[in-house]
Amino acid sequence: MTPTARVLTTGWISGLALFAMAATPAAATTITIASSDFDDGSQGWTRLAADPGISWQSAGGNPGGYMRYDNNVPYGAGSTTSIYAPPAYLGNWSALGVTDLSYEANIFTTGSVASIGDYTVVISGPGGAFRWLGPAPNPSVSWLPLEATLVESAWAAMSGDWGALLEDVTELRIEMAYYTNYTPFEITGIDNVRLNASAVPEPACSTLLGVGFAVLGLGGLLGRRRSRARRPG
Ligand SMILES: [Ca+2]
Numbered sequence: 001m002t003p004t005a006r007v008l009t010t011g012w013i014s015g016l017a018l019f020a021m022a023a024t025p026a027a028a029t030t031i032t033i034a035s036s037d038f039d040d041g042s043q044g045w046t047r048l049a050a051d052p053g054i055s056w057q058s059a060g061g062n063p064g065g066y067m068r069y070d071n072n073v074p075y076g077a078g079s080t081t082s083i084y085a086p087p088a089y090l091g092n093w094s095a096l097g098v099t100d101l102s103y104e105a106n107i108f109t110t111g112s113v114a115s116i117g118d119y120t121v122v123i124s125g126p127g128g129a130f131r132w133l134g135p136a137p138n139p140s141v142s143w144l145p146l147e148a149t150l151v152e153s154a155w156a157a158m159s160g161d162w163g164a165l166l167e168d169v170t171e172l173r174i175e176m177a178y179y180t181n182y183t184p185f186e187i188t189g190i191d192n193v194r195l196n197a198s199a200v201p202e203p204a205c206s207t208l209l210g211v212g213f214a215v216l217g218l219g220g221l222l223g224r225r226r227s228r229a230r231r232p233g
Helices: 005-023 162-166 205-228
Strands: 027-035 054-057 067-068 083-085 098-109 113-117 120-125 128-133 144-149 155-160 172-176 179-182 187-199
Touching: 120 162, 128 162, 155 162
Parallel strands: none
Antiparallel strands: 027 187, 054 067, 067 187, 083 172, 098 144, 098 187, 113 179, 120 128, 120 172, 128 155
16 A cells, blocks of 8 residues: 555544544433333332322323322321332432423312412432422313422522532432312322433544544554565565
8 A cells, every 4th residue: 555545544534533523413312310100010119108198000190000199098197298219210410410300290189278289399318408399289280291300499498408419319209299188188199200311422432433433444454454465576
């Protein structure tokens, strides 16, 4: 191979590497860290012993199974009327790039309403505890989509520091009672919980692709050199 041909080959390799880098989209994409459709069970979500009114139901969700809260079942001391997330939802939310927690809530019956609360999510850990300030309950929409966006202004501090909390979220609970009421009591449901994050593609990926092309090109050059060396003469 002549020196000119070698320069041309190197230029071709560099061009491919540049093309690979330029072709990689820089925009963030949404990924789901954890999700629960409750179609085959409670899928790791738990409740306190003080909340026997919370149960998994195999049908009546959106669609399929869902988690149900029936306030007609007497609750015990320390009740939080909440479902608690399995470990897949927990961890360093800062490093994971968590953007929001979304779920669907249904109020099958409000019961006789004495006072009205909010849709509520609570996250806590060694760094503190914050409560999502959700909207007022809406019993007119079946399976209302809700989104607890992970910006500090959408949450109220119960203790600690927002940044410190997000580095180690050890508990996530979604409250299922929205009213203070008297008999008959409220019956509600939750389905389709998702913890979403933003994934920015690593530049290292496209760089590696470029290096890969370069290595392939170098391999080709060496191969041609060797085959030429074997020729007699
Ligand atoms: Ca479901």
